[in-house]
Amino acid sequence: MPIVFITSPPHGMGRELARNLAENTGWPQYSREQLVEEAHAQGIKLSRLETSIIKSPIISEQLAWEKERYLSFVTDMLCGKIENKNLIYSGRAAHLLFPGVRNILRVGLGVAMEMRIDTASRQLGLSHEKAQDYLEALDEDIEKWIHYVHREQANDLSHYDLFLNLGNLSLASASVLLHKTAKLQDFQVSDKNLKHLEDLHLAARARLHLARDKETAGLNLGVRARDKVVTVTYMPRQESAATSISQALNSLEGCRENLCTMAETNILYIQEHFDPKMDNLSQVTQLAKRWGAAVELIRLVPKGEEAEDLIEDIRPEPLSDNHKNTATYTGGVEDDGPDINTDDGGLSETLEELVAMGRSAGGSTVVGSSREVIYAVKENNNYSLVILGNLFLSKGPQASTRLTRELGLTLHDKLKTPVINITELKSEFLFGKAQTFKLIMFSLILLCIYSLVFNFQKPILNVIGGDLHEQWKWAAAIGITVFVPLVAYIYGTVSGLLLKLIDID
Amino acid sequence: MEYLIATFIQINLSTALQVVLLGFIGGVLSGFIGSGGAFFMTPGMMNLGVNGVVAVASNITHKFGKAMVGSHKHGKAGNVDKKLAVYILGTAIIGIQIAVAINSFLFKGGSGHGVAKGAGANLYISLVFAAILSVVALSMLKDVLGSSKSGSTDSGPSRKIADAMAKIKLPPVIYFKVADITVSLWVLMPIGIATGYLAGTIGVGGFIGVPAMIYVLGVPTAVAAGTELYLAMFMGAYGALSYAFQGFVDIRLTMLMYLGSLIGIYLGVYGVKVVNEKYIRMVTSVIILLCVISRAIAIPMYLRQLGLIDIDPAYDIYFNMTSKFFLFFSGISGCLLILINVIRAYFQRRGIQKTLRVVKSTAE
Numbered sequence: 011m012p013i014v015f016i017t018s019p020p021h022g023m024g025r026e027l028a029r030n031l032a033e034n035t036g037w038p039q040y041s042r043e044q045l046v047e048e049a050h051a052q053g054i055k056l057s058r059l060e061t062s063i064i065k066s067p068i069i070s071e072q073l074a075w076e077k078e079r080y081l082s083f084v085t086d087m088l089c090g091k092i093e094n095k096n097l098i099y100s101g102r103a104a105h106l107l108f109p110g111v112r113n114i115l116r117v118g119l120g121v122a123m124e125m126r127i128d129t130a131s132r133q134l135g136l137s138h139e140k141a142q143d144y145l146e147a148l149d150e151d152i153e154k155w156i157h158y159v160h161r162e163q164a165n166d167l168s169h170y171d172l173f174l175n176l177g178n179l180s181l182a183s184a185s186v187l188l189h190k191t192a193k194l195q196d197f198q199v200s201d202k203n204l205k206h207l208e209d210l211h212l213a214a215r216a217r218l219h220l221a222r223d224k225e226t227a228g229l230n231l232g233v234r235a236r237d238k239v240v241t242v243t244y245m246p247r248q249e250s251a252a253t254s255i256s257q258a259l260n261s262l263e264g265c266r267e268n269l270c271t272m273a274e275t276n277i278l279y280i281q282e283h284f285d286p287k288m289d290n291l292s293q294v295t296q297l298a299k300r301w302g303a304a305v306e307l308i309r310l311v312p313k314g315e316e317a318e319d320l321i322e323d324i325r326p327e328p329l330s331d332n333h334k335n336t337a338t339y340t341g342g343v344e345d346d347g348p349d350i351n352t353d354d355g356g357l358s359e360t361l362e363e364l365v366a367m368g369r370s371a372g373g374s375t376v377v378g379s380s381r382e383v384i385y386a387v388k389e390n391n392n393y394s395l396v397i398l399g400n401l402f403l404s405k406g407p408q409a410s411t412r413l414t415r416e417l418g419l420t421l422h423d424k425l426k427t428p429v430i431n432i433t434e435l436k437s438e439f440l441f442g443k444a445q446t447f448k449l450i451m452f453s454l455i456l457l458c459i460y461s462l463v464f465n466f467q468k469p470i471l472n473v474i475g476g477d478l479h480e481q482w483k484w485a486a487a488i489g490i491t492v493f494v495p496l497v498a499y500i501y502g503t504v505s506g507l508l509l510k511l512i513d514i515d
Numbered sequence: 516m517e518y519l520i521a522t523f524i525q526i527n528l529s530t531a532l533q534v535v536l537l538g539f540i541g542g543v544l545s546g547f548i549g550s551g552g553a554f555f556m557t558p559g560m561m562n563l564g565v566n567g568v569v570a571v572a573s574n575i576t577h578k579f580g581k582a583m584v585g586s587h588k589h590g591k592a593g594n595v596d597k598k599l600a601v602y603i604l605g606t607a608i609i610g611i612q613i614a615v616a617i618n619s620f621l622f623k624g625g626s627g628h629g630v631a632k633g634a635g636a637n638l639y640i641s642l643v644f645a646a647i648l649s650v651v652a653l654s655m656l657k658d659v660l661g662s663s664k665s666g667s668t669d670s671g672p673s674r675k676i677a678d679a680m681a682k683i684k685l686p687p688v689i690y691f692k693v694a695d696i697t698v699s700l701w702v703l704m705p706i707g708i709a710t711g712y713l714a715g716t717i718g719v720g721g722f723i724g725v726p727a728m729i730y731v732l733g734v735p736t737a738v739a740a741g742t743e744l745y746l747a748m749f750m751g752a753y754g755a756l757s758y759a760f761q762g763f764v765d766i767r768l769t770m771l772m773y774l775g776s777l778i779g780i781y782l783g784v785y786g787v788k789v790v791n792e793k794y795i796r797m798v799t800s801v802i803i804l805l806c807v808i809s810r811a812i813a814i815p816m817y818l819r820q821l822g823l824i825d826i827d828p829a830y831d832i833y834f835n836m837t838s839k840f841f842l843f844f845s846g847i848s849g850c851l852l853i854l855i856n857v858i859r860a861y862f863q864r865r866g867i868q869k870t871l872r873v874v875k876s877t878a879e
Contacts, residue, residue, distance in 0.1 A: 426593045426693075463770060464526075471523055475762035487759035490576065491752055494769055498580025498777070505777045514785055514861060 042101025110385030234372030281399030539775030546783020579751025594741030610711025805845030
């Protein structure tokens, strides 16, 4: 019972392969062309988005909003097409859809340019040269599209599970190969995957719902969903819309509760186990209060350390064409299934605490490492800070420190957001005893420097532009170049600490 | 060498406070606008009687330390593309050298005696200042008014030029990971030279460097600001070293400027977080235009000192006073507007703590 996403270059036989596979397996098949038609029918101006990204080079808040709406629409449509945990989808950058959802078979197709030119000239009635120009321009545009919409490089093969060269394989053989691969244990959709899809689907529907509502359309909102609870963060300038957001979500099917948090920005806090009473959390909320930020929690469970019930969920089904599990994905509107997460590492309790404080931006559990974290947050990436708490605890202190540092570097690189360890939080952003001591010491040093310079102006002038300068030009120049940044550093530290003391940072 | 000491002004408590105030206003504007600040501080010091070259030299030295602190902060936020900075720096040094050579020539080798000594450099600096900043301010104002007319809420920079530049594949073509751009070295070079030249001439590099990186190279705004500060650190060091070698850096002025500017920068940056972007650009362009007017008013005085026009020297004081009025009016009013918003946001932010929870009565 697999979900197969096939990416091929334009006129690269992707749709034909998907159709062939669907005929052989009986799995439902859907293509980007159908998706585009549906988008037009629902009033989503896809061509405007494409033109904006590819041709009219304005990067704006409006474009980001359109992009988010498009991705929500795609998620909504594809989730709706999944039948008995099966779906074959072929289209542009299909392999990059549903980031972070495991067990989806993501397939790439390699097709020689000559073959594509032949297909394009046959299908579009173009000359060989024109078809080549057309395909080259199209490839370039798609590269831009992938870069902007998915924030990935088009030529990055690491996102594929399987890459087939159709130059050497017939469609029929490729289809057989895909069928066999899809039956492997690694590509069987589990209940855990379905739950993840439900959350994605609910968040997507919530975004679309808010975009269609007169009162909330056009607002720049952060939307998250977990266990049928939708969390929305909005900017202080949108304060008047808070009630409208709640009212709009009230009529959203499958949403049992919604939380609307006003925040200027978000802080992402990643940890293995949460506890609402821990000191670390109070430091994070203290910072959130100063910044007017909402806190999003991610419980990161390293691979291979999933709780027994989680392992149960992702345990693959036996290889068989007789589908024993006939559960149909219905977008989270069906009756509650068995409770999968009995122990969520204190996540729910901590979220409750944040809700009570008015600081919740939602939370989720991610199994894996940095890659999975990035998948989980990249669509909602408006963080001012990422805080790494206690992670990789079972690996021992040294390995834990190293792995946490590596995770921090990757997140910093990918999300372009400052990442710090929870132990650094106090010294970097909060004001404690160490900061008071530093402030006093640096202030005293500064006082000495300024007193010396302004009490001995004549000798100083002599060094910077008088006879001494004439004799020791290089020494004076180097002295000034070293002395000035030193003063800047000391005074910068003093002024920074003073402003931190009164909560301006 | 005694004449160089005479070039430095006497600093009493009143002068010191005025320099600190200049630093503070420059700092607030610099933190708020994202680049510069020198456009206010350089002419401000000249109005206090500081020689143009000394004002530029002290300011570029001040900028060096300030950029060091700022780029460290930006670096932590992942906004510095060091590779891009190194490439621009290579060419910017040529620009700085040209600027230092011209300024030194006009100061030392130029004609004139007494008051006229240095008037050539003052005139040259004022002319470059007025010309460049007029273009920057008017383009910014046109941009703001244009988007207001169209009712657009889009605030993103156009990528038209950047996309055209990206098509120039003249080798060597370099990829910059943090900025995520690929660009030919031949496109980078003129930007570097122009940035270096302006930093060395009027102490204002960011006004050219930041927009050039955004509009010509397609660098994201935050990365452009961070990279410019990183660049400014090296250009500032080089400029400071060059001017200090010539004996033009007055570290007393630099230190007094720090007293105001570093606090001001923090407040300006805080203001950016809480004020609407259109408002930021509108305030910025008006402030810069008033500074340009202030400098333009002083130009006849320098022309007279050089003997190029015939005006009664008694009028100098009026030129100076009017120029000073415009400068301080622009800086103080702009700074006040920013500070009012900062204070309002500060209290508003402390009050933000709200989560609205709605649970459906009919649980599914």
